[in-house]
Amino acid sequence: MKYDILNTEKKWQDKWEQDGIFHASEDHSKPKFYGLVEFPYPSGAGMHVGHIKAYSGLEVVCRKRRMQGYNVLFPIGFDAYGLPTENYAIKTGIHPRKVTDMNIEKFTSQLRRVGFSFDWTRTVDTTQEGYYKWTQWIFRKMFDAGLVFRATTLVNYCPTCKVVLSNEDSQGGKCDICHSDIVQKSKDVWYLRITEYADKLLDGLNDVDYLPNVRLQQENWIGRSTGAFADFRLVDEGGNELAEKLRIYTTRPDTMFGVTFMVMAPEHPVLEKYADKLTNKAELDAYKAECAKKTEFERTQLVKDKTGVCIGGIRAVNPVTGKTIPIYISDYVMMGYGTGAIMAVPAHDERDYAFAKKFGIDIIEVIKGGDISKEAYTGDGEMVNSGFLNGIATKKEAIEKMLVYLGEKGVGEKGIQYKMKDWAFNRQRYWGEPIPIVHCPVCGDVGVPYEELPLRLPAVENFAPGEGGESPLAKIDSFVNCKCPRCGGDAKRETDTMPQWAGSSWYFLRYCDPSNDNSFADPERLKYWMPVDWYNGGMEHVTRHLIYSRFWHKFLYDIGEVPCAEPYAKRTAQGLILGPDGEKMSKSKGNVVDPNDVVDEYGADVLRVYILFMGDYGSAAPWSESSMRGCKRFLERIWGLLGIAVEGEVTPEIESSIHKTVKKVSGDIEEMKFNTAIAAMMALLNDIYDHGSLTVSELKLLVRLLCPFAPHICEEMWQQLGETGYCSLAAWPQWDEVKTVDATVEIAVQINGKVRAKIIVPSDADKDALIAAAKADATVAGLIAGKTIAKEIAVPGKLVNIAVKG
RNA sequence: GCGGGCGUGGCGGAAUGGCAGACGCGCUGGUCUUAGGAACCAGUCCAAUCGGGUGCAGGUUCAAGUCCUGUCGCCCGCACCA
Numbered sequence: 001m002k003y004d005i006l007n008t009e010k011k012w013q014d015k016w017e018q019d020g021i022f023h024a025s026e027d028h029s030k031p032k033f034y035g036l037v038e039f040p041y042p043s044g045a046g047m048h049v050g051h052i053k054a055y056s057g058l059e060v061v062c063r064k065r066r067m068q069g070y071n072v073l074f075p076i077g078f079d080a081y082g083l084p085t086e087n088y089a090i091k092t093g094i095h096p097r098k099v100t101d102m103n104i105e106k107f108t109s110q111l112r113r114v115g116f117s118f119d120w121t122r123t124v125d126t127t128q129e130g131y132y133k134w135t136q137w138i139f140r141k142m143f144d145a146g147l148v149f150r151a152t153t154l155v156n157y158c159p160t161c162k163v164v165l166s167n168e169d170s171q172g173g174k175c176d177i178c179h180s181d182i183v184q185k186s187k188d189v190w191y192l193r194i195t196e197y198a199d200k201l202l203d204g205l206n207d208v209d210y211l212p213n214v215r216l217q218q219e220n221w222i223g224r225s226t227g228a229f230a231d232f233r234l235v236d237e238g239g240n241e242l243a244e245k246l247r248i249y250t251t252r253p254d255t256m257f258g259v260t261f262m263v264m265a266p267e268h269p270v271l272e273k274y275a276d277k278l279t280n281k282a283e284l285d286a287y288k289a290e291c292a293k294k295t296e297f298e299r300t301q302l303v304k305d306k307t308g309v310c311i312g313g314i315r316a317v318n319p320v321t322g323k324t325i326p327i328y329i330s331d332y333v334m335m336g337y338g339t340g341a342i343m344a345v346p347a348h349d350e351r352d353y354a355f356a357k358k359f360g361i362d363i364i365e366v367i368k369g370g371d372i373s374k375e376a377y378t379g380d381g382e383m384v385n386s387g388f389l390n391g392i393a394t395k396k397e398a399i400e401k402m403l404v405y406l407g408e409k410g411v412g413e414k415g416i417q418y419k420m421k422d423w424a425f426n427r428q429r430y431w432g433e434p435i436p437i438v439h440c441p442v443c444g445d446v447g448v449p450y451e452e453l454p455l456r457l458p459a460v461e462n463f464a465p466g467e468g469g470e471s472p473l474a475k476i477d478s479f480v481n482c483k484c485p486r487c488g489g490d491a492k493r494e495t496d497t498m499p500q501w502a503g504s505s506w507y508f509l510r511y512c513d514p515s516n517d518n519s520f521a522d523p524e525r526l527k528y529w530m531p532v533d534w535y536n537g538g539m540e541h542v543t544r545h546l547i548y549s550r551f552w553h554k555f556l557y558d559i560g561e562v563p564c565a566e567p568y569a570k571r572t573a574q575g576l577i578l579g580p581d582g583e584k585m586s587k588s589k590g591n592v593v594d595p596n597d598v599v600d601e602y603g604a605d606v607l608r609v610y611i612l613f614m615g616d617y618g619s620a621a622p623w624s625e626s627s628m629r630g631c632k633r634f635l636e637r638i639w640g641l642l643g644i645a646v647e648g649e650v651t652p653e654i655e656s657s658i659h660k661t662v663k664k665v666s667g668d669i670e671e672m673k674f675n676t677a678i679a680a681m682m683a684l685l686n687d688i689y690d691h692g693s694l695t696v697s698e699l700k701l702l703v704r705l706l707c708p709f710a711p712h713i714c715e716e717m718w719q720q721l722g723e724t725g726y727c728s729l730a731a732w733p734q735w736d737e738v739k740t741v742d743a744t745v746e747i748a749v750q751i752n753g754k755v756r757a758k759i760i761v762p763s764d765a766d767k768d769a770l771i772a773a774a775k776a777d778a779t780v781a782g783l784i785a786g787k788t789i790a791k792e793i794a795v796p797g798k799l800v801n802i803a804v805k806g
Numbered sequence: 807g808c809g810g811g812c813g814u815g816g817c818g819g820a821a822u823g824g825c826a827g828a829c830g831c832g833c834u835g836g837u838c839u840u841a842g843g844a845a846c847c848a849g850u851c852c853a854a855u856c857g858g859g860u861g862c863a864g865g866u867u868c869a870a871g872u873c874c875u876g877u878c879g880c881c882c883g884c885a886c887c888a
Contacts, residue, residue: 213810213883220809220884227888250888263888306886332886342888350807351886419887539882613830615819619812620881627818630830633845676820679829686829748825753869755825793868798824803868 003639005603009712013115021726022066022074022117026528030071034529035062036508036568038537038545039077039124041500042103043084047110048585049593049623050577053611057574057672058536059116060612063708064669066117067732073529074117075511077124078104081132082500083161083178086431090463096431100127110595115604115711117728122514126503131510132433133454134520135502138552140436141559143447147193148425150445154267155424157185162465163427164189184292187469190435190496192423194551198222201550209570211618214542221543223419227251228403230343230412232262232316234270235324236277244273246316246327249338249417253406254398255345256320257386258366260356262327263308264341265334266291271311279312284329291331306332306355318343319411320387320402330355338417350376367395423548425499430463430472432497440484440491449485457497471495504545505552508532508567520561527563535568546571572672575619577611582622593623605710606632612674612709634682635713638706641688642720645699654694655739657687658701662735665705674709681706696721701733749774750801751783759800767794774800 016022035058040051055076062074080100089096104125111118124131142148156165158175164187165175175182194201202222205215230253231245246262264270266288271278278284287309308330315324332351333342346356346363353376356363363372366386370377383389383398388405392398406412426435436448436455448455458479463472473479473495484491506520512529513521537545546568553567578584579591586592598607610631615621661684668677684702688694694702700721707714707727718727741763747770749757757779761770771794774780780802787804794800 216810217883223884223887225887248888252888330886333888334886337887344888349888351888354886417887419884543883613818619819621818624818624831627831634830636845675818676829679820682829746825750825750869758825791868793824795824795869799869801824801868 003636003713003716005605005712006600008716009113009115009599009604012712012715013112015715016115016117016726016728017120019726020121021729022072022119023121024071024073024075024119026525027071028528030069032073032529032533033062033065033070034073034532034534035065036074036511036532036535037076038541039079039504039507040107041082041084042078042080042100042107044088044099044103045587045592046103046106047595048577049595049598049607049611050585052114052595052607053577053617054536054538054574055111055114055116056608056611057572057617057674058534059608060669060674060708061534061672063117063711063728064666064732066728067704067707067730069731073122073511074119075122075124075514076111076116076118076120077122077507077511078107078126079500079504079507080104080125080127081432081498081503083163083429083431086429086463087161089431096463097127100125113599113604114595114607117711122511124507124510124514126507127431129454129456130515130517132503134510135433135498135506136436136448136453136455137450137520138506138556139433139498139502140447140450140453141561142192142555143437145555145559147196147555149191149193149422150188151191152186152188154184155187155189156182157187157469159183162469163429164424185469189424190426190437190494192425192551194423194548195418195420197551197554198224198418198420200554201547204550204554204566208566208568210568211572214539214546214571214573217539217542218547221420221547225251225417225419227415227417228253228399228406228412229339229415230256230319230406232319232343234274235315235317236274237279237313242274242277242314244270246270246341247339248341248343249415250343252345252348252395252399253402253412254383254389254395255348255366256318256343256402257389258345258347258364259318259321259325259343260346260362260364261325261344261359262316262341263330263333263344263352263355264327266329266331267335268329268340270314270341271329274314277313280309284309284311287329306330306351306358308332308355308359310359319409320405326361328355328359336421337419346376347372348376348378350378352376420547423551425502426494426496427499428465428469428471429497430457430460430465432499433457433502434473435494435496435498437494438482438484438491439494440487440489442489443484443486443491445494446484446486446491452485455493471497473497501545501548505549506556508535508549509553509556509562523561523563530562531564531566532568534570534572536572536574539573542573572618574617575615575621577614578620578622580623580625585623598628602628602632603712605635605713609635609678609709613678615675617672617674631678634678634685635710637685637689638702638710639713639717641685641694641699641702642717644688644693645696645721646693648695650695650698651691654688654691654698656742657684658698659735659739662701662705662733663737663740666732666735669708678709703727704730704733745797747774747797748799749777749780750799751780752803753801756780756783763797766796770794770796770800771802774802 037055037058062072066072085096085099089099158165158180160178160180202224227250229247229249231247234242234246308328311327316327317324344352346352347365348367364385365372367381368384369379369381380395383392389398389401403414434455434457438446440446458476460472480492482491482493509521513525516522556562557565581591583589610628613631661680664680665677703714703717711728714727744760745763747759747761748755749759757777759773759777761773771792784804790805791803
């Protein structure tokens, strides 16, 4: 009897959905398990096999959990606001709402064909009013809490998309969406004060189980460094002290006696403040103008000679030596980190060294150990030329002493800095959540009242942003003009929308209670389901989505809206699927594999098994259609077991093989080692065919073991074997530890590390017994005869090694 | 430059410090077929007598793909972060 893939798969998918067997309920009699995968952005291109891989890992885990008796929540939804949809709408004239609905429909049908056990009753779509009402609500709460602020600053601006981008969205100086070069532009920008949560985001990592490289990337992104702030007095040409001091940040206060000059960013406000004192203002302005032309990318990315201009008319005083030193402006110092000014210690900092060499500035060694005539020395060593620090041997101690000194003199203190910057939160775009703020000429920025949410996205004819980069919403007078919620006077609405990351910052909470209209989710339900027990997604979201959503969640925790401090107890990541050519899949390379094509030809089960079998789940692996045929054979051979299964007594060999496999597969799923789990089942299958038969009860066990991977064929076989319920809900097979241990085991006997013989011994043989058995072997006896035994090592269950001399 | 990871057959990849190459693909030979790009059976690291093999060179150990040092190559993240 041949297995009819396509009809069978459709049949079971329909039955699962009709009976709602994957619908989660708040059943307090069972332990809960919340498995979360990153919901997709429904692009017009449809899904590719990479999406399937991203969901297949937790799909197996969740299916196993259900069979283990857990109450499982495994939801899916759509992160549907975003630029590609809007750009498509601009190009085609089709409204983004319609485009989004079409794409969601396409994604849904693709996902259903793979047979994922999602709870389709809890689907969320971030662009629905019932959803973005609460996105706006959380934003308003942040506004009330003072975490939202407006500032005019230099921002990353994409001239193609005509939007302001966060640092996260413009990594490498390229727009994350269209890959154009980013330019710096002065703009009025809304920020979320994520830096306020830097410590909490960092410290919270101690309480969760994230993949080590995920954790490390988050730590690096937040980038906490401890050091010191110090104030340097400023003096003018005549030696008169100025009112303002120059504040710097340093991680090396121990080297302060080696400071021979200072550098500030070209945009530093001190230059404006004391413009009248400057003797070379024209030269400074020219340099400043030159820097403004460069993008942040050029300033930071290009390896180049240090440039700069010495400030004429103002000098600084080293607070520990009392010496007067020059100040430079240079673009190697950024306004956006620390205080925008540094103390330069050329002897012990590579950048300062390069600058000093170029400008002929003194280099004073304060730490012994290097050769400062050749290069900067950044290592540890004994302090010299450093007054009260002389003779101290370690950096740590010297820093502590200096901090005490700075404190006593009132010229500095310990300080902490972060690389992470506040989150630029507005986009001049149509297809996003309107920012619920009103600008009142009298009251200033006022939040839209909670009872007026959602602030609906109005219908628009033309979605293109204005030439000046203003939002399409700015053209709709009926939207813009409004009354101030506070004073009732004429006011104007904010016309920018939120960035794409807004909706995905809290979706995992909405899944707990997706249709609630009175709150973003019922507190009791949140208490039951949260935190997410296991979250899997791509490495590319580790520094953005994962940080942002933790930030939103922590804020909600602080205002008492969610029951736990961290949203995700565990985070893992899948590797990419590369094209058959070994390159990253992309439309332009034409190497994208469409899951629909694979399902048409091989069926969903083969697709699922192959994707999990192709390699380590966390690593990238190229697609290979011929390798997939092996998985097809595997499932066909599984199906063939129906023909050889008989009622009767189990044979010990096969029984033992099955128990070992159950143990192996159960453990491998927990470690996401799906490839070796499938390999173990393949090996078991080979054993069974070699043996020639198995019992019906053994086959039922095997079918349950395979069910999370290939559920359709397993349901069909389950039914063929006379079962009336769902295999998907049957009990996860148990193994008997005793039966995983063979009565005898083959042991390798090594002489001086080389295998010379194999012996069969009882599995529980101890070391002495092993050595005795080894020596009793004829080959071994011959090889050690007449030689001195230097050492005998026996590892039960593994091997014996006899080291001989002579 | 800094941080992290990786390097194993023709290919994807397995190996708590304990018999390297599980499992799959591909390939070779065979069976059955009008046919085979189907199915099944046998074989498949090199050399085949000792042996030699996990990028390269050392080291630790009774024992190293695994640990340590150096080196080469590749991948990812951050990038003048003071």
